[in-house]
Amino acid sequence: MLARKDELIQALTLLDVKQQELQKQTALNELKKKTIQLTSQLAEEERAQRQQHDLDIATVGMGDQQRQRYQVQLSLRQKYQQQLEQLRRDSEQKGTYNTDDYRKAEQALTESLKPTTE
Incomplete structure (x- = not known):
């Protein structure tokens, strides 16, 4: 015992x-x-x-309207970069980084930016 x-x-x-x-x-x-x-x-x-x-x-020397358009485009690119970075971080955490699904999501994000920058 x-x-x-x-x-x-x-x-x-x-x-x-x-x-x-x-x-x-x-x-x-x-x-x-x-x-x-x-x-x-x-x-x-x-x-x-x-x-x-x-x-x-x-934007030095640009008119107000041209400067504003430039700022809008830059803002869209910044949002795109932030979303792309968030996608990368989330994918790394979940172990899906560089998979086909990740590349498809990345491509969809890239495609969503094209109409606004062309």
Whole structure:
């Protein structure tokens, strides 16, 4: 009976250690996920600032109407890039990146942009 009790105590101790390891791994995974998310956000903000700078340079000397049309086209391209990036991230998370379904979705997104830029 005493041996059985010792076995149970040992098993519970091992289970507790494993649970703590799992909690640490979960916390590390969350930290990695948050780091990736923040890095992605910073890159997006940097890209948006760069595009605004490029817009300012490209539209110097344009009339108001021409500048407005240029801004609309740029805005559409930016939305397209954001959607494409979201598609890529979602596909990577789900394990469908570079599959036929991913390429079809990417192609559909690309096709949806064509009428507005031609």
